[in-house]
Amino acid sequence: MIETPVPGHGLHERFLRGLALSPRRAAIRVDDETLTYEAMHELALRRAGALLARAPQRQRGPHRVAVLADKSLTAYVGMLAALYSGATIVPLNPRFPAERTRRMLTAAEVSTVIADPIGRAALAETELDLPVLAEAAAAPPLDAPVAVRPSDIAYVLFTSGSTGRPKGVPMTHGANDHYFTLLDRRYDFGPADVFCQNVGLNFDCAMFELFCAWGRGAPVHAIPPAAHRDLPAFLAERRMTVWFSTPSGTSFIRRMGGLTPGAMPTLRWSFFAGEALLCEDAAAWQAAAPNSRIENLYGPTELTVTITGHRWSPETSPGRAVNGVVPIGTVHPGHDHLLLDGDTESAVEGELCVTGPQMTPGYLDAADNQGRFLERHGRRWYRTGDRVRRLDDGELVYLGRLDTQVQIQGFRVELAEVDHVVRRCAGVQNAATVTRPAPGGGLELVLYYTGDRVHPVTLRRELAAHLPEPMVPKVFRHVAEFPLNANHKVDRGRLAREAAAMSDGPS
Template sequence: MPETPVPGHGLHERFLRGLARAPGGTAIRVDAESLTFEEAHDLALRRAGALRALAPEGPRSVAVLADKSVTAYVGILAALYAGATVVPLNPRFPAERTRRMLTTARVSAVVADPVGRAALAETELALPVLDEAAPARPLDAPADVLPSDIAYVLFTSGSTGRPKGVPMTHGANAHYFDLLDRRYDFGPDDVFSQNVGLNFDCAMFELFCAWGNGAPVHAIPAAAHRDLPAFFAERRMTVWFSTPSGIAFIRRMGGLAPGAMPTLRWSFFAGEALLAEDAADWQAAAPGSHVENLYGPTELTITVTGHRWSPGTSPAKTVNGVVPIGTVHEGHDHVLLDEAGEPADEGELCITGPQMTPGYLDEEDNAGRFLDRDGRRWYRTGDRVRRLPDGELVYLGRLDAQVQIQGFRVELAEVDHTVRQCAGVQNAATVTRPAPGGGLELVVYYTGERVAPAVLRRELSAHLPEAMLPKTFRHVAEFPLNSNRKVDRGRLAREAAALSDTLP
């Protein structure tokens, strides 16, 4: 039988639920500008009508190419209301990367702020851009969608030297947010941060957890991080979300004094390994807050495990000082596979269930990322995980060369590939080392001609986002090899940890 729309399965219905709970309440605040749920809903219907007018057959996918702004937030809603797939993009990425993502996602219309319009012009793609001032007949109601329809596409770093498009369905998000509704006690009186970039999947957590409960999201300006406790006090912030590396910066700014953030009720961290020391310091600074370590690849709908930090029990569960990632969401199965592909208590984490992507936009990217087992399709996370006696999982590291830099997934092979395109470079090997403020940073070893670091950075900045730009470049005559005659990246990483930033 053909699939039919299922009430409650559309991602945009999260906003409609919030509209019903708090129609006159604030839905969006950006600096001094704000919109109520009613105002945002009416504006989204008008802009959805305008998007329909741009593509009479109905927009297939709509890119939101904008900084965190009313234009961006209403643009996301408008695209969903129009029945289109949302493609959130960072307008400050290199033009070549943006062009590739727009093309791969088959974007048929663009919502852009001034920065986004300039970025789109640099791609030289002739795509229609929504004119917010142009008159348009608003939609009477948001479009119906199927659970299998794609709600949004997000791009992750790809080992082939190009970003991978990850489509996520309305049905996957419905399962996810239904679970979160049962796990957390969010309500209209909460105030949510909107801290991460809109092209980062955790932004969906911030937006649709808030909107689904009639609560506002407040865009966090960069300057606020210099005195986060004061910003929280001013806004009466109750729900915070960031990558763990943000904790180190806030500590340096003096923001982690005991009791400094008394208004927080929930604090979420994801995108990188959370250190027990950081979790403990945050808990002390926000004594009234639950602190959770969340884990999940984009391919499994934002997050798929969670561990609630407990000062009394969590420290004993850490491995290498890293907080556990918790248990896998209900409705899913998981298995840890050892090097022989057999189930074990330590190995690669593989998961199957309703939060899994149907597959990458480019079918070639599916190779090696999915596993057929027991008559089901499983997603291979590439993460090495250990199961504790109580069933919780702890993250041990990547099986491959994928790392997290400032919450941004980076394939070291993609950095290698891009460096090799630089004039004079013959080959490249990228490794990580601890960053001074916490987290990781990239160090590139390369062969060929010696090139000034400034020249390499300038070339790479045209192709890679800021988070993927190496901090240090080291010229070598040849790479060290291990016993298997492969580049000894372990040795390079150890050397990188001892390098000075001033070395060429």
């Protein structure tokens, strides 16, 4: 049976809801440029018309439009225009290496590119002959956005594959409809809110920032990098009420003095996702934003942005934490989950597997599905690769990636546990433990840490009082701050490569 379009279920229809609520209010602000909902809607209809006029192949195959741009009006209007045209959007980072961008454009079978000047330069470096939509392209505007089916693909995002080849993750309009319907029930966002747009557009959390705001008629403000140098002043000037970032993205804010008590009074909601949130960081943010509710969100791209959430409580959350990490909460309604310990289901601890309406239909390359999906109980489950523990009330606590459990001298070591003990040492702010090949074979631990510089002998003595000998790192390295990847997460891969290449010396 052919599925027919269902009004109200397309991702772009969240913008239409905002248009009805706030037609003459700002929808997007980039630096000093602002577009109202009405103006952005009209621009998107014109560019959607131009996209369809130059895409006659739409009936013969997927119509995918890459948005290769920085945080610019070109990017935001382009994303909406592509959705209005019924196309699938493929947001890409124009600052990625040219070979990586070329692979993603090719894998997604992109038919047209929307690019700002930086994106045009990036596209030229790929040496691909793809048409770029001119902002002044002449074509009749659409009267209304193209209707879509829930099973149609709204966007494709690329994650890092274990082989080094990016994996394309298609997400449907129906999955996003389920997701944002849940968020509408959970949060009291409204037209008076002011949302940040902080993460890269190729990061799935950008969908949260944009479409939560647009679904409620609120404005979205792109956060320039310079704003982090004095974030409290920027938030106050913009009267920002909703913040979103990775936990690691707050380290620079802390160093710049932005987390002093009461520094961010306008915030009503603060969201953290993408990596483990430490209790001490949540507490510091709460002190700086006393009027804000804080949520720790968790979810792989394959499960539509986030699939669990825990609301931080200074009174109860620390007592529920494991290794100093804030719980990730319960799985969203409408989904089932199970924990796998090897191939056996566990009631307490194991790899988190989830099934339900937010799950991707599968990777662009079907070969990537191998090992990532599980058939059990007559259903298909996504294997997250994350180890969690289930508390008595059903809440989940994140323990780490499956591949962060390593064998050292025959001893099973949880890297997150080492990090937790290191963070309790005097002077240490944060820690990231990685492995490297040991001279005699096997692996050994290398510790990177921030905060005050502590003599290795002191660190080793403190750790030896709490950890078995195989869990005590062999090498200690002090850094001013951890390297971050394009999504503002700690780049542990880079740390591991540096550790493997280093010659041991003073920390």
